[in-house]
Amino acid sequence: MPARKQSNDSFYLVQASARTVLTRHAEALGDYAASHVPPDPDELLARLIAAIDPAEARVGVQTWGEATTTPAVHGIVVDSADRVHARPPRFDQAG
16 A cells, blocks of 8 residues: 555544544533533543543544644544533533
């Protein structure tokens, strides 16, 4: 396989992996916020840390680094962060 083709394939693999991992984490945060009693910040942090998969963490570090130099990956990270910020927390009003 020519080096350029392999580089493009790797780039698209990083993009797809980043989008999948970031989307999954954004959904988890939304689910926590939408729960009957959202976790307090310490509990939320504990849950997020407990859910860390070492392989996904490596993808996250790679994504973060790529986002500083690759506009397409930067766009994925910004899009994911924007979706998390745009999702308003829902709290049970029945209390």
